[in-house]
Amino acid sequence: MAPPIETGQPGVIIIGETETKDELSSPWNVIVHNDPINLMSYVTMVFMRVFGYPRTRAETLMLEVHNKGRSLVWSGGRERAEHYVHQLHSYQLLATMEKSAA
Protein backbone atom coordinates (compact mmCIF):
# COMPACT_ATOMS: atom_id res chain seq x y z
CA MET A 1 0.00 0.00 0.00
CA ALA A 2 3.05 2.27 -0.05
CA PRO A 3 2.48 5.12 -2.53
CA PRO A 4 5.12 5.86 -5.15
CA ILE A 5 7.54 8.63 -4.14
CA GLU A 6 7.85 11.55 -6.57
CA THR A 7 11.50 12.44 -7.19
CA GLY A 8 10.98 15.71 -9.01
CA GLN A 9 12.74 14.26 -12.08
CA PRO A 10 10.40 13.78 -15.03
CA GLY A 11 9.44 10.15 -15.45
CA VAL A 12 11.31 8.98 -12.35
CA ILE A 13 9.55 7.67 -9.27
CA ILE A 14 10.71 5.43 -6.46
CA ILE A 15 8.49 2.56 -5.45
CA GLY A 16 8.86 1.96 -1.71
CA GLU A 17 9.67 -1.62 -0.73
CA THR A 18 7.45 -1.96 2.32
CA GLU A 19 6.23 -5.52 2.19
CA THR A 20 8.69 -8.31 2.74
CA LYS A 21 8.19 -11.79 1.33
CA ASP A 22 7.20 -12.95 4.82
CA GLU A 23 4.52 -10.25 5.14
CA LEU A 24 3.05 -11.14 1.77
CA SER A 25 2.91 -14.85 2.51
CA SER A 26 1.50 -14.68 6.08
CA PRO A 27 -2.27 -14.96 6.11
CA TRP A 28 -4.39 -12.09 7.40
CA ASN A 29 -7.40 -12.66 9.59
CA VAL A 30 -10.61 -10.67 9.21
CA ILE A 31 -12.22 -10.15 12.61
CA VAL A 32 -15.76 -8.91 13.27
CA HIS A 33 -16.36 -7.30 16.67
CA ASN A 34 -19.58 -7.19 18.66
CA ASP A 35 -21.54 -3.97 19.00
CA PRO A 36 -24.76 -3.34 20.91
CA ILE A 37 -26.78 -1.97 18.00
CA ASN A 38 -26.44 -4.21 14.95
CA LEU A 39 -29.22 -6.80 14.68
CA MET A 40 -28.27 -10.49 14.80
CA SER A 41 -30.37 -11.15 11.69
CA TYR A 42 -28.67 -8.26 9.87
CA VAL A 43 -25.15 -9.51 10.76
CA THR A 44 -26.07 -13.00 9.52
CA MET A 45 -27.33 -11.54 6.24
CA VAL A 46 -24.12 -9.53 5.80
CA PHE A 47 -21.92 -12.62 6.29
CA MET A 48 -23.97 -14.46 3.68
CA ARG A 49 -23.76 -11.56 1.22
CA VAL A 50 -20.09 -10.65 1.68
CA PHE A 51 -18.54 -14.12 1.98
CA GLY A 52 -21.21 -16.21 0.30
CA TYR A 53 -21.45 -18.37 3.42
CA PRO A 54 -24.46 -20.67 3.83
CA ARG A 55 -26.95 -19.56 6.51
CA THR A 56 -25.80 -22.15 9.08
CA ARG A 57 -22.18 -20.99 8.92
CA ALA A 58 -23.17 -17.31 8.91
CA GLU A 59 -25.34 -17.84 12.00
CA THR A 60 -22.56 -19.72 13.81
CA LEU A 61 -20.13 -16.86 13.19
CA MET A 62 -22.74 -14.25 14.16
CA LEU A 63 -23.38 -16.06 17.46
CA GLU A 64 -19.63 -16.20 18.11
CA VAL A 65 -19.46 -12.42 17.62
CA HIS A 66 -22.45 -11.98 19.95
CA ASN A 67 -21.30 -14.37 22.69
CA LYS A 68 -17.51 -13.96 22.60
CA GLY A 69 -17.27 -10.36 21.44
CA ARG A 70 -15.43 -11.17 18.23
CA SER A 71 -15.13 -13.81 15.57
CA LEU A 72 -12.52 -14.68 12.96
CA VAL A 73 -14.70 -14.72 9.86
CA TRP A 74 -12.14 -15.15 7.11
CA SER A 75 -8.40 -15.75 6.66
CA GLY A 76 -6.21 -15.37 3.59
CA GLY A 77 -4.21 -12.92 1.51
CA ARG A 78 -3.90 -9.27 2.48
CA GLU A 79 -5.62 -7.80 -0.57
CA ARG A 80 -8.68 -10.01 -0.14
CA ALA A 81 -8.70 -9.23 3.59
CA GLU A 82 -8.72 -5.48 2.81
CA HIS A 83 -11.53 -6.03 0.32
CA TYR A 84 -13.63 -7.90 2.88
CA VAL A 85 -13.00 -5.36 5.65
CA HIS A 86 -14.08 -2.61 3.27
CA GLN A 87 -17.23 -4.55 2.38
CA LEU A 88 -18.03 -5.15 6.05
CA HIS A 89 -17.53 -1.44 6.83
CA SER A 90 -19.89 -0.56 3.99
CA TYR A 91 -22.51 -2.66 5.82
CA GLN A 92 -21.54 -0.81 9.03
CA LEU A 93 -20.09 -3.82 10.86
CA LEU A 94 -17.10 -3.32 13.13
CA ALA A 95 -14.40 -5.25 11.29
CA THR A 96 -10.63 -5.27 11.51
CA MET A 97 -7.81 -7.24 9.93
CA GLU A 98 -4.71 -8.58 11.61
CA LYS A 99 -1.80 -10.66 10.49
CA SER A 100 -2.14 -14.25 11.60
CA ALA A 101 0.27 -15.32 14.33
CA ALA A 102 0.63 -18.70 12.63
Add this chain to the structure above:
Amino acid sequence: MIDLNVQPLDEKRILISGIPSVLAAMLRELPEILELRDSPDARARLYPNPTTGNDKINREWHQMAGPELRHLFVSAGETVTRDLTALTADKKIGDAWQVAFPIEHVSAWMNALNQARLILGEVHKIDEAEMNRTDFDPQSPKDMAALRIHLLGYLLHLFVELDSAHEPENRL
Protein backbone atom coordinates in the same frame (compact mmCIF):
# COMPACT_ATOMS: atom_id res chain seq x y z
CA MET B 1 -51.07 -3.58 17.49
CA ILE B 2 -48.37 -3.14 14.86
CA ASP B 3 -49.25 -4.53 11.43
CA LEU B 4 -46.08 -3.31 9.78
CA ASN B 5 -45.24 -5.11 6.56
CA VAL B 6 -42.50 -4.92 3.92
CA GLN B 7 -43.37 -6.77 0.73
CA PRO B 8 -43.15 -6.55 -3.06
CA LEU B 9 -45.96 -4.40 -4.45
CA ASP B 10 -45.25 -5.65 -7.96
CA GLU B 11 -42.14 -6.69 -9.93
CA LYS B 12 -40.58 -3.25 -9.68
CA ARG B 13 -41.70 -1.80 -6.35
CA ILE B 14 -41.57 -2.52 -2.62
CA LEU B 15 -44.35 -1.40 -0.28
CA ILE B 16 -43.98 -0.69 3.42
CA SER B 17 -47.51 -0.73 4.79
CA GLY B 18 -49.15 -0.47 8.21
CA ILE B 19 -46.56 2.03 9.45
CA PRO B 20 -47.79 3.24 12.85
CA SER B 21 -47.87 7.01 13.33
CA VAL B 22 -45.00 6.90 15.84
CA LEU B 23 -42.75 5.10 13.34
CA ALA B 24 -43.89 7.40 10.52
CA ALA B 25 -42.78 10.35 12.65
CA MET B 26 -39.40 8.66 13.23
CA LEU B 27 -38.99 8.03 9.51
CA ARG B 28 -39.63 11.71 8.81
CA GLU B 29 -36.80 12.46 11.26
CA LEU B 30 -34.37 10.17 9.42
CA PRO B 31 -32.76 12.93 7.29
CA GLU B 32 -32.11 14.97 10.45
CA ILE B 33 -30.56 11.97 12.24
CA LEU B 34 -28.44 11.06 9.22
CA GLU B 35 -27.02 14.59 9.10
CA LEU B 36 -25.29 13.73 12.40
CA ARG B 37 -23.12 11.19 10.57
CA ASP B 38 -20.25 13.68 10.53
CA SER B 39 -20.29 14.29 14.29
CA PRO B 40 -17.09 13.01 15.96
CA ASP B 41 -18.82 10.12 17.77
CA ALA B 42 -20.73 8.96 14.71
CA ARG B 43 -17.66 9.28 12.50
CA ALA B 44 -15.65 6.97 14.75
CA ARG B 45 -18.37 4.32 14.48
CA LEU B 46 -19.25 4.67 10.79
CA TYR B 47 -15.64 4.88 9.63
CA PRO B 48 -13.80 2.50 11.98
CA ASN B 49 -10.10 1.69 11.80
CA PRO B 50 -9.26 -1.43 9.78
CA THR B 51 -6.62 -2.52 12.32
CA THR B 52 -6.38 -2.27 16.08
CA GLY B 53 -2.88 -0.86 16.24
CA ASN B 54 -1.26 -0.21 12.88
CA ASP B 55 -1.39 3.59 12.57
CA LYS B 56 0.14 3.58 9.10
CA ILE B 57 -2.45 1.21 7.65
CA ASN B 58 -5.24 3.03 9.48
CA ARG B 59 -4.15 6.42 8.13
CA GLU B 60 -3.82 5.18 4.56
CA TRP B 61 -7.15 3.36 4.86
CA HIS B 62 -9.05 6.47 5.86
CA GLN B 63 -7.51 8.41 2.98
CA MET B 64 -8.39 5.71 0.46
CA ALA B 65 -11.66 4.19 1.72
CA GLY B 66 -13.16 7.04 3.74
CA PRO B 67 -14.51 9.17 0.86
CA GLU B 68 -16.01 6.12 -0.88
CA LEU B 69 -17.78 4.99 2.30
CA ARG B 70 -19.10 8.48 2.97
CA HIS B 71 -20.41 8.71 -0.58
CA LEU B 72 -22.22 5.39 -0.10
CA PHE B 73 -23.78 6.51 3.20
CA VAL B 74 -24.79 9.96 1.94
CA SER B 75 -26.23 8.52 -1.26
CA ALA B 76 -28.31 5.93 0.66
CA GLY B 77 -29.67 8.69 2.92
CA GLU B 78 -30.59 10.87 -0.04
CA THR B 79 -32.40 7.99 -1.77
CA VAL B 80 -34.49 7.22 1.31
CA THR B 81 -35.18 10.90 1.96
CA ARG B 82 -36.58 11.22 -1.57
CA ASP B 83 -38.65 8.02 -1.18
CA LEU B 84 -40.11 9.29 2.09
CA THR B 85 -41.74 12.24 0.32
CA ALA B 86 -44.24 9.61 -0.92
CA LEU B 87 -45.24 8.59 2.64
CA THR B 88 -49.05 8.63 2.64
CA ALA B 89 -51.93 7.46 4.81
CA ASP B 90 -52.56 3.70 4.70
CA LYS B 91 -56.30 3.66 4.11
CA LYS B 92 -56.62 -0.03 4.97
CA ILE B 93 -55.48 0.58 8.56
CA GLY B 94 -56.63 3.48 10.71
CA ASP B 95 -53.93 5.90 11.83
CA ALA B 96 -51.24 4.15 9.76
CA TRP B 97 -49.00 5.10 6.84
CA GLN B 98 -47.46 3.47 3.80
CA VAL B 99 -44.75 4.18 1.26
CA ALA B 100 -43.77 2.50 -2.00
CA PHE B 101 -40.40 2.79 -3.74
CA PRO B 102 -38.36 1.09 -6.50
CA ILE B 103 -37.00 -2.35 -5.62
CA GLU B 104 -33.46 -1.12 -6.44
CA HIS B 105 -33.69 1.12 -3.37
CA VAL B 106 -33.86 -1.75 -0.86
CA SER B 107 -30.11 -1.69 -0.15
CA ALA B 108 -30.26 2.09 0.39
CA TRP B 109 -33.13 1.65 2.87
CA MET B 110 -31.24 -0.99 4.84
CA ASN B 111 -28.11 1.14 4.82
CA ALA B 112 -29.91 4.31 5.92
CA LEU B 113 -31.96 2.59 8.64
CA ASN B 114 -28.85 0.99 10.10
CA GLN B 115 -26.88 4.23 9.82
CA ALA B 116 -29.58 6.04 11.79
CA ARG B 117 -29.61 3.34 14.49
CA LEU B 118 -25.82 3.45 14.85
CA ILE B 119 -25.75 7.25 14.90
CA LEU B 120 -28.43 7.37 17.61
CA GLY B 121 -26.47 4.76 19.59
CA GLU B 122 -23.26 6.76 19.42
CA VAL B 123 -24.75 10.21 19.99
CA HIS B 124 -26.70 8.98 23.05
CA LYS B 125 -23.95 6.59 24.27
CA ILE B 126 -26.26 3.59 24.36
CA ASP B 127 -24.69 0.35 25.56
CA GLU B 128 -25.74 -3.31 25.57
CA ALA B 129 -27.56 -3.06 28.94
CA GLU B 130 -29.60 -0.08 27.74
CA MET B 131 -30.46 -1.91 24.53
CA ASN B 132 -31.78 -4.84 26.58
CA ARG B 133 -34.13 -2.69 28.69
CA THR B 134 -37.85 -2.92 28.03
CA ASP B 135 -39.04 0.08 30.09
CA PHE B 136 -38.62 3.51 28.57
CA ASP B 137 -39.00 6.86 30.34
CA PRO B 138 -40.65 9.30 27.89
CA GLN B 139 -38.83 12.16 29.63
CA SER B 140 -35.40 10.62 29.02
CA PRO B 141 -33.76 11.53 25.67
CA LYS B 142 -31.53 8.47 26.04
CA ASP B 143 -34.50 6.14 26.56
CA MET B 144 -36.33 7.68 23.63
CA ALA B 145 -33.23 7.18 21.47
CA ALA B 146 -33.13 3.51 22.51
CA LEU B 147 -36.82 3.17 21.64
CA ARG B 148 -36.16 4.70 18.22
CA ILE B 149 -33.26 2.29 17.68
CA HIS B 150 -35.58 -0.64 18.45
CA LEU B 151 -38.42 0.55 16.20
CA LEU B 152 -36.13 1.33 13.28
CA GLY B 153 -34.50 -2.06 13.98
CA TYR B 154 -37.85 -3.81 13.68
CA LEU B 155 -38.34 -2.25 10.26
CA LEU B 156 -34.76 -3.18 9.28
CA HIS B 157 -35.42 -6.77 10.40
CA LEU B 158 -38.42 -6.92 8.03
CA PHE B 159 -36.10 -5.88 5.19
CA VAL B 160 -33.69 -8.67 6.22
CA GLU B 161 -36.57 -11.17 6.16
CA LEU B 162 -37.53 -9.93 2.71
CA ASP B 163 -33.92 -10.50 1.61
CA SER B 164 -33.87 -14.03 3.06
CA ALA B 165 -36.97 -14.91 1.05
CA HIS B 166 -34.68 -14.75 -2.00
CA GLU B 167 -32.26 -17.40 -0.65
CA PRO B 168 -32.15 -20.44 -2.98
CA GLU B 169 -33.71 -22.81 -0.39
CA ASN B 170 -36.64 -20.42 0.16
CA ARG B 171 -37.50 -19.97 -3.50
CA LEU B 172 -40.51 -21.82 -4.83
